[in-house]
């Protein structure tokens with residue numbers, strides 16, 4: 544029990560340090576949970592979302608849970624600043640990073656993109672290409688005016704024009720610029 548108290552005290556010291564003093568995911572002050580697989584200190588709220596990703600993140604309370612020496616050492620080596628350098632290495636400049644007052648859906652998507660899909664580590668760039676493309680083209684299902692059935696339509700999302708357009712014919716090759 545003595546070592547448990549000592550390790551919790553080490554973590555409570557560690558969480559005061561710059562970088563660790565704000566939740567790694569939403570910047571809420573005084574996080575008191577931590578992911579011992581990712582090495583980040585997070586708030587109670589974000590720890591709940593980490594709990595939904597057991598293949599990438601395992602969380603413990605830094606006050607109440609038992610911490611083994613090796614896990615504490617990992618937290619000392621990693622911490623929020625080092626983790627940010629890995630998991631937020633290539634966040635597109637226009638990507639909105641949710642804050643603690645934002646809705647849970649935004650935060651959940653951010654946490655999944657960061658740790659589960661590793662979109663911003665720079666290991667894969669297909670996500671970034673999608674984000675950075677001026678023109679994004681895909682298909683959607685649109686209810687038809689006449690027969691009220693859903694029809695497959697091609698849409699184009701244009702960053703330059705700031706518009707969403709969809710085409711009423713499936714083949715848009717003739718409509719393209």
Ligand SMILES: [Zn+2]
Nearest residue numbers: 566569586589
């Ligand atoms: Zn948080």
